[in-house]
Amino acid sequence: MRNRTIAGMRGGWTRREVLFGSLGGFMASSGFSFLAGCTKRKESADVLISKLATYETDVASVVFAGFRELGVQEAEIRGKRILLKPNLVEPHIAAGNINTHPLVIRGAAEAFLRAGASKVLVAEGPGHSRDSLLMLEESGLGEVLREDRIPFVDLNYVPGYTVENAGRRTRLHHLTLPVTLRDVDWVVSVAKMKTHHWAGVTLSMKNLFGVMPGIYYGWPKNLFHWEGIDRSILDINQTVKPAFAIVDGVIGMEGDGPIMGTPKRAGVIVMGRNLPAVDATCARIMGIDPHKVSYLEAATGRLGPIRDSDIRQRGEAIASVRTDFALVEKIDAHRGLRLS
Amino acid sequence: MLPGGTYSPDATAWAVLALAATGSGGRDRGVIESGRSRIAASQGGDGRVSISQSAPDSFWPTSLGILAWHGSEKHAEQRSRAIDFLLRTSGKHWVKEGRSPLAHDTSIQGWSWTQDTHSWVEPTSLSILALRISGLDDHIRVREGIRLLEDRQLPAGGWNYGNTLVYGKELYPQPDCTGLALSALAGCIPRPEVEKSLKYLQSQVTRVRTPLSLGWGILGLGAWGQKPGPTTDWISECMSRQEKHGAYDTTLVSLLLLALNSREGLGAFLGNRERDR
Numbered sequence: 012m013r014n015r016t017i018a019g020m021r022g023g024w025t026r027r028e029v030l031f032g033s034l035g036g037f038m039a040s041s042g043f044s045f046l047a048g049c050t051k052r053k054e055s056a057d058v059l060i061s062k063l064a065t066y067e068t069d070v071a072s073v074v075f076a077g078f079r080e081l082g083v084q085e086a087e088i089r090g091k092r093i094l095l096k097p098n099l100v101e102p103h104i105a106a107g108n109i110n111t112h113p114l115v116i117r118g119a120a121e122a123f124l125r126a127g128a129s130k131v132l133v134a135e136g137p138g139h140s141r142d143s144l145l146m147l148e149e150s151g152l153g154e155v156l157r158e159d160r161i162p163f164v165d166l167n168y169v170p171g172y173t174v175e176n177a178g179r180r181t182r183l184h185h186l187t188l189p190v191t192l193r194d195v196d197w198v199v200s201v202a203k204m205k206t207h208h209w210a211g212v213t214l215s216m217k218n219l220f221g222v223m224p225g226i227y228y229g230w231p232k233n234l235f236h237w238e239g240i241d242r243s244i245l246d247i248n249q250t251v252k253p254a255f256a257i258v259d260g261v262i263g264m265e266g267d268g269p270i271m272g273t274p275k276r277a278g279v280i281v282m283g284r285n286l287p288a289v290d291a292t293c294a295r296i297m298g299i300d301p302h303k304v305s306y307l308e309a310a311t312g313r314l315g316p317i318r319d320s321d322i323r324q325r326g327e328a329i330a331s332v333r334t335d336f337a338l339v340e341k342i343d344a345h346r347g348l349r350l351s
Numbered sequence: 352m353l354p355g356g357t358y359s360p361d362a363t364a365w366a367v368l369a370l371a372a373t374g375s376g377g378r379d380r381g382v383i384e385s386g387r388s389r390i391a392a393s394q395g396g397d398g399r400v401s402i403s404q405s406a407p408d409s410f411w412p413t414s415l416g417i418l419a420w421h422g423s424e425k426h427a428e429q430r431s432r433a434i435d436f437l438l439r440t441s442g443k444h445w446v447k448e449g450r451s452p453l454a455h456d457t458s459i460q461g462w463s464w465t466q467d468t469h470s471w472v473e474p475t476s477l478s479i480l481a482l483r484i485s486g487l488d489d490h491i492r493v494r495e496g497i498r499l500l501e502d503r504q505l506p507a508g509g510w511n512y513g514n515t516l517v518y519g520k521e522l523y524p525q526p527d528c529t530g531l532a533l534s535a536l537a538g539c540i541p542r543p544e545v546e547k548s549l550k551y552l553q554s555q556v557t558r559v560r561t562p563l564s565l566g567w568g569i570l571g572l573g574a575w576g577q578k579p580g581p582t583t584d585w586i587s588e589c590m591s592r593q594e595k596h597g598a599y600d601t602t603l604v605s606l607l608l609l610a611l612n613s614r615e616g617l618g619a620f621l622g623n624r625e626r627d628r
Contacts, residue, residue, distance in 0.1 A: 101511075101523060101525070102525070103523050139511065139512050139525075140512070140525055140527075141473070141527060141563060142525070142526075142527050142561055142563040144561040144562070144563070144596055145526075145559060145561040145563070145564050148560075148561060153595075153596075157595055170357055170403075171403075171406070173405060187406060208517060208518055225464075226359075226361075226402050226409065227406050227409050227465070228464075228465060229409075229463065229464025229468060229471065229474075230464065230471070230512050231471075233464070233465070233468035233469055233471070234465060234467070234468050236468075236469075237443070237467065237469075267518055270523070271517075271520040271522065341518060341519075342452070343452075
């Protein structure tokens, strides 16, 4: 029996709660066409920056207010099945800044449910660890999900379905996605604001590496490294078609991210419908020029805008929250990224 | 297989091993043979066992197939073809440039999870276990695989998925990878070479209670004659956590059964079975 589905329903987790069976029947038409509609090329995009001093703040209200600020109508969410994709990379109890904070996940889940979502689930396929239960325990996310009765799906072990690679920046003609994606209406990237020693930065777009199942791509998902991380980020995003992004920049990571860097407080949550625009905004907050980040520059015109003039910044001004994240000169992907 | 479930060769192989480990004899023999035959039916023409027929490049279950077929005369031919596949397959390897950010020796051949990717600790460890139990301890590929694991051991002890230092920073170890690597290396290299890793793993098994990390932790220590005294209690505690995690899947339950029943690790357990046959 494969599907490692861990559910937080009815006070106990039933790992085999049949998400696929219960959700699958009425998905095929509406969900996918909706997702397809979210990927139209956008000439401009709205991105919201909200200050958040600590994780103990009411994150749900911040995200819920963000929907309104960004023009997301409740009718778009009502009755929809929402997949929240956090960034869980490695299980280390003393290194919480590696992963999306559990209270951001809780807040996002609550906001979507408050807006009328019929179901919210959290799904991730950690890139460096096969022991997702340990990830949940060490990160504290497991406890939060259990308390809130939010199901967790380990995407590394979910059977896959093959689709055409919509991006074709890599040589891969097809990608294998977890069937879980077919059973939801919105994929929401709930990422961490971090520097990255191969990609420059890891934000909402890079976070989607984690949807690719380990049973098909291994640990780490090394095929995408060989195909080029930048090109793979674009292919995965163009194929998965995420609908929304929320980036946890309350405490991010600077220096030698995504694992060995140091905590950096930026005190913000950044969100929006368009992932390149959200990530470009995050980069500017980090003191990084998004045009110097290869995959963000390449996303322009196909996946979304990254030019300052094409992004309608809402909430806080970038200048008021800019917090330069340390870059490491000897890391190739960091060189020359600093925003002047 | 439960209704609605899908066949997976890795889960089937672990179930075969676990049932054999429980020593229940004739009662389970039919189930074991049926599992072995199911894996055989999914074997590719070149000997590989892939995660599914639609994903032939994801051939990492091949080593598990060899372990499951171990001791079965009926499946000797399939086992032989799988061994041949492993011996002619390796992860990508290359001589790195002087300024590479990677500390490990990228030229050593091991095994990868999937086609055309680098060699990593877990598939290399499983392949070594499978080849050693098949009597190929001295094969050049096994010796090189062992060298790879030695090279990927973290300076402070333990293993992770397979990177040691990147841009001069030592990465974190993980208990499941460490237990698996120690299982593969037992009896091949002197204890002082893995002393730090044994200490790291001892410190982890006292606190982790998730099946993958605890299971491999116990198996790894057992392979070096250090199976923890409270193993039964820890596994019981781990099993009781299904109340909050939900029911463990076949692979996880099988791993815990093996950890419970193997006195000296997976390799020794399989070797003893061969001798007892």
